[in-house]
Each structure stands twice: as structure tokens, then as C-alpha cells.
Amino acid sequence: MYAQIATLNPLPAALQSPAWAGSRHPNRRRHMGDFLIRAEALAHFNQLLARLQHFPLDRDQLATASRELAGTASPTRSASIHQRLQLADAVERMVGDTAWQPADEVIAPARMVMDYVHGRHTLITGSLPPVKRLDDAILVEAAWPQLAGEVDSYLDFCRLRAIEAELRGCAVGQLNFARADWLQGRHAEAGLIAHCRQVGESSYLPTPATRSFRVY
Template identity: 70%
Template sequence: MYAQIAILQPLSAALQSPAWTSLNRPARRHFVGGFLLEAEALAHFNQLLVRLHHFPLDCDQLATASRELGRSVDGQRPASIEQRLQLASAVDRMITDATWQPASEAVEPARVVMDYVHGDHDLIPDSVPLVGRLDDAILIDAAWPQLAGEVDCYLDYCRLRAIEAGLRGREVGGFAFTREHWQQARRAEAGLIAHCRRVGEDSYLPSPAAACFRVY
């Protein structure tokens, strides 16, 4: 599942601390892939980061990160950005699936991220080579601690809904399958797994009878 990706490749060390530019590095860079970052757009972006309980960033951090990520990737979008866009896709599915009722604490961060991803007022234009989605990736990174558990639940819901559809011989979406149905299916699946483990550890034969068998 997306929430269980073993290791998310880091975006850039330049983005890891709000004090990064204070360490004898003047905030002088303002270009990302040749695009000049606008102060108003950065202020709006930082407001979103704060709403997601993340510290704000400055132009120098973003420009330095873009230079690091755009280095030696053979014309391909950096894997660290691509991973986070996959997470964004999962979040999008979760909040647009009419049959799923997201936990209340996940709704706000999911909306913040997806409104930005689908909006027209990017901090960094998507057309910028290699790092045009860096701003989207940063927002996903900021929101992920609040979204990971709920996205994991939703993807498991999709898995069990697909199994239920197969058992019924129906199309996914052709029958009622709510969050409550998913929870019931999870409990049933957990019970079946526990039963199979017990059977695997035990014998159907009483222990005295086992002594009657010999291998020659």
C-alpha cells in the first residue's frame, strides 16, 4: 500500500529545517529551473504549509532543493517527487470516492493538498523541467503524517471491496460497501487468518494416536 512504502526518498536536505539558510548561507537564490519565484505565490504556499503544521520555506531553500533534485536524473522526474505524486493520487481517490467516509481529521489536510495540486496558482509551474512538481511534493510531504493512516485504511477498503465484488460476481460499485462493511470484513478476515494459524500449529489427530504411526 502507498502508506506502507518502506522508504520515501528524501526530497532535499535544504528543505529539512527552517533554520537551514541561517548557517552562513545568505538567502540569495530565487530561481527554480530558470523560473523566478514570486513573493506573493511563496507567501500563499507558506500559509498552506503552516495549515499543515509545517514550517515555512524561503526562496533559497526551494532553489537549492531544485538544483539538487535536478542533478543527474537523465531527463526523468526525480524518484522522490514521483513517489509523492503517487501518494497524491491515492489521496485524490480517497476523497472523491463517494462510498468512503474519511475520518474527520484527514479531510482538511486532504482538501488543502488536492485543491493546490488541481489548482491553477502553482508556486512552481508544472512545465518547469524535472522539478515542476516539487511544490506539490512538498505539500504532500507536509500533510502525509496526518494522512498516512487514513489512506492506508482506504486502500485496504478498496482491496476488500474488490474481493467482495468477486465473491458476489458483481462490479465494484454495484453493491453497498461502506466503511462499516469494510470494518466487518476486516474482522472476519482477521478471524479467518487466526483460525488458519491455529489449525496449522495443531493436529487433527489426538496425540496418543500419533504414536501408532511409524515410518520404515
């Protein structure tokens, strides 16, 4: 579905593995273009990553990632960031929707993503076009293993809620539709799909009857 990271354009390869940092010179490069990566800002960012069970990053990794993003002419250089910001928007919609009750375990990582995306204490400041909001994208990807299932459920909830509102001839905002209604709707939908599949695999034509008489 929409919330699967595997279907998105990948972030730069330099950010994908903790082993990458150890094989190079983590203290050599400290700049992303003309922007100095501040040690204290990176330390704070790595604390957030640790809370999401994600490995820390170093300045050399970020510098290399920025060069990769700036050095390609492909439009996917910004698509990978933009796609993860769309996921962040989905998280914000989910948390802000009073009709949806998020599972307890996703509230903390969801709030962390929202606070960082909208906060002032960001790792990458300014408006560097190739890498603008790369730190937001990194944090979203780090949080996604904990959020993906719940966001998928929420998006499906929105789908069924819209269908129900259309059937009742009212606006979505006027419909009293909660998580329990979504679960009930999913169950009914699954039953309908199973029935249609069964009908498609069978025939309504009767089995030829066994003759009950003999011709002598």
C-alpha cells in the same frame, strides 16, 4: 503499505530541516534555473505549510533543491516527485468515493492537497522538467502525517470491496459496500488469519492416551 512515505525516494535534502535554512544564506538565491521564486507566492505556500504543522521554506532551500534534482543523473530525481503525486491521486480517489466516509479530521488536509494540486496559485509555474510539480510533492509530504492512516484504511477498503464484488459476481460499482462493511470484513479476515495460524502451530493428531490397564 502503499501510503508510507518512509518507503519512497526522499525529496532533496535541502527541504528536510528548518535548521538547514538558518545555516546558509536564505536571501542569496531566488531562482530555480531561470524561474524567479516570487516572494508573495512563497508566503502563500508557507501559510499552507503552517496549517499542516510544517516548518516554512525559503527561496534558498528551493533553489538548492532544484539544483540537486537537476544535477543528478539518477532516475530517482523525478521518482520522488512522481511517487508523491501518486499519493495525491489516492487522496483524490478517497475523497471522491461516495462509498467511503472519511474521518472528520482528514477532510481539511485532504481538501487542501486537492485544491493546491489542481489549483492555479502554485509556487512553481511553467514546465521546468527537473522540478516540475515539486511544490505539489512538498505539500503532499507535509500533509501526509495527517492523511496516511486514513488513506491506508481506504486502500484496504478498496481491496476488500474488490474481493467481495468478485465473490458476488458483480462489478465494484454495483456493490453496496460501505465503511461499516469494510470493518466487518476486516474483523472476519483477522479471525480467519488467527485460526489458520493456530491450526498451523498445532496438530490434529490426538495425544497418546494414558493406558488404563496394567500387565502383570
